[in-house]
Amino acid sequence: MVQSERRKNNRLKVKKGITGLLTPDIPQVGKIIDISVDGFSFVCRECDLPVNSPVEMDILIMDKDLFFPNVSGIIVAKSVVYDEVINCGPMRMKRCGVQFKPLKANQRLKLHSLLFPDKNLNASW
16 A cells, blocks of 8 residues: 655655654654654654643754754644564554644744755745
């Protein structure tokens, strides 16, 4: 079964990035897979938040030296994947898609510079 692409904008694969979900119960950390102007996807071990849950998160993209604190979003997709961990066998992970709520101006500029490094930062989008 072929699943159609839901995102309207191009995704940037992230080599080294993490997100910290600031949940009321237990803070969770996930590895960022990709990011776009609309949102991002990540994998983590224990993301039990249901689809349509609002989240607050910190996003760190280490290979680009970018930090986005206190970003608001909503979980829009979840799926189960298995990750091979050395000496532990397959570990059940969850991949989550997050749609950004409106970003602050400085966050939009940072994200724009990450996604479109050759473009003018003053361009509106």
